[in-house]
Amino acid sequence: MEYTATYNELRNLFTSEREYIPLPGRGVCIRNISFTSHFPDYNFINSSDTLIVENRCFTYPVFSPTGKISDKVILLLHGLNERSWFKYLVWALSLAENTGSHVILFPISFHINRSPDSWRDPKKMVSIMNSRRKTTENIMMSSFANAALSTRLSEYPFRFFNSGYQTAADIISLVQSIRDGLHPVVPRGSNVNIFAYSIGAFLAEILLMGNPDDLFSDSRLFIFCGGSVFSSMRGSSKLIMDSLAFDMVYSYYLNDFEKSLKGTGPVIDFLKNSSLGMAFRSMIDFGRFRRFRENILNRLCDQIHSVTLKNDIVIPADGVLATLNITNQQPAEVWDFSHSYSHENPFPIFTSALSEDVNRSFERVFSRAASFFSCC
Numbered sequence: 160m161e162y163t164a165t166y167n168e169l170r171n172l173f174t175s176e177r178e179y180i181p182l183p184g185r186g187v188c189i190r191n192i193s194f195t196s197h198f199p200d201y202n203f204i205n206s207s208d209t210l211i212v213e214n215r216c217f218t219y220p221v222f223s224p225t226g227k228i229s230d231k232v233i234l235l236l237h238g239l240n241e242r243s244w245f246k247y248l249v250w251a252l253s254l255a256e257n258t259g260s261h262v263i264l265f266p267i268s269f270h271i272n273r274s275p276d277s278w279r280d281p282k283k284m285v286s287i288m289n290s291r292r293k294t295t296e297n298i299m300m301s302s303f304a305n306a307a308l309s310t311r312l313s314e315y316p317f318r319f320f321n322s323g324y325q326t327a328a329d330i331i332s333l334v335q336s337i338r339d340g341l342h343p344v345v346p347r348g349s350n351v352n353i354f355a356y357s358i359g360a361f362l363a364e365i366l367l368m369g370n371p372d373d374l375f376s377d378s379r380l381f382i383f384c385g386g387s388v389f390s391s392m393r394g395s396s397k398l399i400m401d402s403l404a405f406d407m408v409y410s411y412y413l414n415d416f417e418k419s420l421k422g423t424g425p426v427i428d429f430l431k432n433s434s435l436g437m438a439f440r441s442m443i444d445f446g447r448f449r450r451f452r453e454n455i456l457n458r459l460c461d462q463i464h465s466v467t468l469k470n471d472i473v474i475p476a477d478g479v480l481a482t483l484n485i486t487n488q489q490p491a492e493v494w495d496f497s498h499s500y501s502h503e504n505p506f507p508i509f510t511s512a513l514s515e516d517v518n519r520s521f522e523r524v525f526s527r528a529a530s531f532f533s534c535c
Contacts, residue, residue, distance in 0.1 A: 160253055162506060162521045163514045169248035175218050175272055187255045188225050190344055191218040196329050205315055214273045220244060221344050222255040222262040230349045231260035232337065233532065236359025240308045240399045241270050242279040254354060257529035261345050265330060268322040278307035295403050302397040309404035316411035323362055327435060330366065334374045352379045352532050357474065357502065360385025365442060367462065368455045369435035381528040382465035384474055384502055386491055390444040391478025398503040399473065412443050445481065453485050464531050465491035466524060473502035496520040
C-alpha cells in the first residue's frame with residue numbers, strides 16, 4: 160500500500176455524515192453505524208459531562224469487505240486526545256484488506272466525534288490556552304490542540320478513569336451485540352480481535368485482563384506504541400496534554416487514587432470488587448497489585464503482541480518491555496524506523512523520497528499485525 164497517496168485518498172472520501180462510503184477498487188466499503196451509550200450509572204462521571212450529547216449519541220465507522228461474507232472482526236482503538244479519524248483510516252483499510260475482517264473504529268469517550276465541535280476549534284482553544292498560560296507559571300507543552308483535554312483533566316483528574324470506564328462499558332455492549340447477532344454489519348458470534356494504539360492499548364489490556372462475561376476469552380490483541388503501566392507513560396505533549404494537566408493526573412493516580420477508595424458507593428465497589436476495576440488498579444504502577452497483574456498477563460501472553468518504537472518518548476519502550484515481557488515468551492518487541500517519527504505521528508506525510516521509507520515502515524507494522532491476527 161502506498162501510504163501517503165492512500166491517506167490523502169481516504170481523507171478526501173471519508174465523512175461521518177454518510178451512512179455508506181464505497182471505496183472503488185478496494186473490495187472494502189465504509190459504513191457509519193449509529194450508537195447510543197447507555198452508561199450504567201451516572202454516579203461514575205462528572206454531572207456536567209452527562210450534558211454533552213455528542214458523547215452519548217454518535218456514529219462509528221466500520222470498514223467491511225464487499226462481495227463476500229466475513230465473520231472476522233477487529234476493533235481498532237485510538238490514542239489520547241484524538242479529534243478526527245483521519246490518522247486511522249489507512250490503518251483500518253490495511254487491516255481490512257490483509258485479514259478479510261470487518262474493522263470497527265470505536266471512539267473513546269469525549270474523543271473524535273464524541274466531543275463538541277468547539278473542542279477542535281482553534282480560535283476558541285487558543286483563548287483557553289492563553290488563559291492557562293497566564294494563570295500557571297512554567298507551563299510547558301501548552302497548545303490549542305491540547306487545551307480542551309488539559310483543562311478538563313486539570314479540573315478533575317478522575318475524568319481519566321471516567322472516560323475509560325464509559326468506553327469500556329460501551330465496548331462491552333458493542334461486543335455483546337455482535338455475540339447475540341444484533342449488530343447491523345458484523346455476523347452473529349464473530350470473535351472480536353483488537354488492534355490498539357497508545358492509550359487505547361491501556362484500555363484494551365484492561366478489557367482482556369478483566370474479561371467481562373468471557374467476551375474476550377479468545378480475543379487477540381496487537382498493540383502498537385503502547386502496553387505499559389500508567390506510571391511509565393509520559394503524556395505531556397502539544398498533541399496530548401500540557402505539563403500541568405499531566406503532572407496533576409500523574410500525581411493523583413500515583414499518590415491519591417488508592418487513598419480515595421474508602422467507604423462504599425458504586426465507583427468504589429466497582430474498583431474494589433470487579434475484575435475490570437482490579438485490572439485498572441493493577442495497571443497504574445509496577446508495584447501495585449503486581450502478582451495479580453503478572454499472573455493474568457502471563458496467562459494472556461499468547462494472545463498479546465506489542466510493537467513499540469525505540470524513539471517513543473510518550474510511552475517509552477522500557478516501560479512496555481517491563482510490563483509485558485515477564486515470561487520467556489516476551490510478547491513485546493522494540494523496532495526503529497529509518498525516517499523521523501514520534502509517538503503521536505509514527506507515519507508522517509512526506510512529499511519527498513522519504514515517503515518510501517514511511518511506506519516500508521507502515522507495511523512492516525501492519526503486515527506483522529495481519530499475520531498475528533491470522534494465527535487465530
